[in-house]
């Protein structure tokens with residue numbers, strides 16, 4: 161055993177879940193504590209089980225929700241799109257047949273898979289969490305080892321509650337200092353991705369640490385871990401602390417009484433040891449960060465809002481130059497245009513990156529007493545029904561509606577074009593989601609990734625803006 165060697169947080173969680181260590185090039189076999197399921201990546205996995213005559217080994221560690229394909233208006237009506245309807249109906253049939261708990265559309269606990277896990281207290285420090293979904297990295301905000309898997313792996317986990325896997329490399333992302341007012345977790349992660357690139361994290365689990373990370377709320381930590389995958393990483397993690405414990409305490413699936421005390425004692429050991437060595441380290445100065453927006457077609461093509469659309473001719477690296485040219489042509493942007501002058505048609509506030517209650521509060525704060533600019537539509541889509549309910553209890557829905565925004569039911573919505581909430585060809589959005597790929601929000605749609613504060617200010621001014629611009 162190597163237990164005396166100083167270890168990183170990621171190594172500790174990995175080792176605690178290794179059922180069998182692989183010899184040589186063989187993968188390790190990991191035990192999985194929590195398996196989240198949605199309608200898009202599960203049908204073939206359940207088919208595979210059926211064909212092999214297998215059961216779900218641990219239905220009690222498996223939970224499903226409907227999120228990608230659900231409409232966010234008129235949810236009592238049948239889903240109009242036949243592909244979406246079939247996916248949702250198939251999930252319902254599979255969950256019934258295999259005894260898996262499902263939160264269907266309209267249910268009080270329904271929502272985006274990465275919003276409901278933490279909200280129910282299912283996601284806990286030190287766990288291994290998987291889902292057939294790349295943004296499973298969100299759950300790493302709790303000090304869990306959480307990562308997306310493919311459909312054949314979903315089947316493997318359903319059947320055995322284990323997964324063969326080679327250890328990830330470790331990268332520390334140190335963010336020290338203090339974020340200025342108006343600078344959010346979304347700006348931090350967009351700056352990280354712009355710095356290391358969309359492939360910079362490949363093969364790594366990123367551990368975000370430093371004083372700026374420690375000062376963040378759980379919701380903000382989830383925003384950061386959520387987008388680890390956009391840097392190419394397998395997972396993102398943050399060591400659990402008092403903020404984590406306070407968030408979890410009293411949640412439906414959190415341990416209680418003496419079990420709670422024992423769990424917290426154990427969770428406190430989930431920190432990278434003094435002297436542990438990461439395979440790579442990156443440093444970011446929190447004080448120097450400002451609101452960040454993307455101008456291109458991958459999440460790494462971002463800049464501070466105060467800057468201008470870059471000139472590809474000034475980019476030395478040939479591949480990057482070519483990518484920038486292509487992106488600007490798709491985005492219909494001219495080099496040198498101040499980012500603040502870019503006009504948008506639509507603002508989307510939502511997704512598993514920024515669809516939680518604090519995100520809605522931050523945006524409502526900006527919109528209070530203001531109006532969405534003429535000709536701009538704003539969709540506000542809570543990440544879960546619980547978030548929706550909490551927002552309504554605080555009167556946030558009124559703030560959004562009074563400002564002229566639309567107040568929707570919970571789901572992935574305009575984060576991706578799998579449901580009716582889409583951009584029309586050529587339409588431009590400011591979006592709090594995580595991907596700005598070509599066609600991501602609808603064929604021909606153009607996406608600028610932004611924070612909830614920038615989204616709200618942009619809705620008011622009609623051009624990419626931060627709340628400072630509203631005074």
Ligand SMILES: CC(C)[C@H](C(=O)O)[C@@H](O)C(=O)O
Nearest residue numbers: 200201228292293294295576
């Ligand atoms: C549909 C699903 C497999 C996909 C993912 O893996 O992330 C989606 O959630 C996304 O954000 O692109």
Ligand code: SF4
Nearest residue numbers: 295511512572575576
């Ligand atoms: S909200 Fe977007 S990123 Fe998150 S799971 Fe849904 S589609 Fe994927």
